[in-house]
Amino acid sequence: MDLLTLPEARSSWESVTFPGAVNSKFTSALTFEHPSTYPAIPTYRCTSPDGHIIDASVTPPPDALALSMYENMLSVSIMDIIMFDAQRQGRLSFYMTSQGEEGTCVGSASALEKEDVVFSQYREAGVFVQRGFTLENFMSQLFANRKDVGRGRNMPVHYGSRELNIHTISSPLATQIPQAAGAAYALKMQRLQNPELPPRVVACYFGEGAASEGDFHAALNIAATRSCPVIFICRNNGYAISTPTLEQYRGDGIASRGTGYGIDTIRVDGNDIWAVREATLKARALALKDGGRPVLIEAMSYRISHHSTSDDSFAYRARVEVEDWKRRDNPITRLRKYLENKNLWNDEKEAAARSRIRKEVLKAFGEAEKELKPPLRAMFEDVYEEMTPEIRGQMAELKEILDAYPAEYDVGEFEGGKESLVK
Structure with a gap:
């Protein structure tokens, strides 16, 4: 008697599952799944x-x-x-x-x-x-x-x-x-x-x-x-x-x-x-x-x-x-x-x-x-809990630029103007 004709063997073979698709049943028909097979989700x-x-x-x-x-x-x-x-x-x-x-x-x-x-x-x-x-x-x-x-x-x-x-x-x-x-x-x-x-x-x-x-x-x-x-x-x-x-x-x-x-x-x-x-x-x-x-x-x-x-x-x-x-x-x-x-x-x-x-x-x-814009120094704040020396250096550098070229930058709409950089 063929082993696969035994009920217990046949049941065991049909229940074999792969870990990647545990609910997939075996089939002897070679067919591809096509999107048209499934109706659109309502x-x-x-x-x-x-x-x-x-x-x-x-x-x-x-x-x-x-x-x-x-x-x-x-x-x-x-x-x-x-x-x-x-x-x-x-x-x-x-x-x-x-x-x-x-x-x-x-x-x-x-x-x-x-x-x-x-x-x-x-x-x-x-x-x-x-x-x-x-x-x-x-x-x-x-x-x-x-x-x-x-x-x-x-x-x-x-x-x-x-x-x-x-x-x-x-x-x-x-x-x-x-x-x-x-x-x-x-x-x-x-x-x-x-x-x-x-x-x-x-x-x-x-x-x-x-x-x-x-x-x-x-x-x-x-x-x-x-x-x-x-x-x-x-x-x-x-x-x-x-x-x-x-x-x-x-x-x-x-x-x-x-x-x-x-x-x-x-x-x-x-x-x-x-x-x-x-x-x-x-x-x-x-x-x-x-x-x-x-x-x-x-x-x-x-x-x-x-x-x-x-x-x-x-x-x-x-x-x-x-x-x-x-x-x-x-x-x-x-x-x-x-x-x-x-x-x-x-x-x-x-x-x-x-x-x-x-x-x-x-x-x-x-x-x-x-309404006024935020203080100029706000762009340097909230990056770290406390300002690092590098950030303080960047803030001082910006103030120097604004002092050197006052006609090139309009800081009037910013709260505190350039003076807010040193507060």
Whole structure:
């Protein structure tokens, strides 16, 4: 009798597994896997474009929260228009808008706890607003004045807040993704050492363009293998910096990569703020389950504005396409319809809110623009706990240059002028 005909032998042979793919079954059919074999991951939506809840399992948030979130989206939208124009007037060196992606940011931030740690890319103004970042905070950073918590050291739109547990944005693409995985691992270790600490997760935001960087893959792999409590939130707006998604990847978006790394994953309609909020609430609970695990949310949206003030998106997409998306569906209009369906909003309230918010933005704009820059010595501080002899030497050298060429440098707008270098 052939050994393989014995039931016990056949069972043993069929159960042999390799350490690199423990759940893979053997087959005698030689076939290759093709992407077309698998259907695209569905996009979760709980609110129709007309503003009606279509998922019966979703409990609508309190009306006060819905109104607050709507005004936060309006604030971001209005600030974007004003600051974009300010850059074009030469009053600001650089700016990036969030038009079309306000729902992803405000919706997800509303589901996080204040103790949770946030790593942003650069289009998350809605996250900052929802967590309590003020117009003065925004404007102080944009104008790099003495009220800027970053002390004027970063280019515009690179916000950060220790009080709100939001790490400062940095320019290099995707660097925050492995940092987020590492921070989540640190939170996990802290709770293992002290179980009385409150449960916390890390939320990491990035675009589909950043997902083409190696840092993205390294971060997801380490988060999966170390079971880190991190929520990766990808804003897939269709164009990255200037490249359509068809030129970015050939797979099923970014969500398919999450399952490939063994990560709980969902694709959600980024124009549906309640779907984003609901997905983030569930993701946070999953991230804290069994000591920690990563979750990936791919929020589908459309970037209505240019990538930044340095970009002309009509060089790579049709103007009519952008206008069509503006009219057809966007997170602000959909949430407004939801509020109108509940008789919480109307044209009069819309006009009053827009007028009030515009005045508040312009007031903060005007005050920040007039504010002095940080002291000159601030550029030498906060590098080390105490200034090194080398840094003190650099500070003295700068003062000598300013003394030698007083007509070449305007230090009048800096608090204390050149005299601040010797205080």
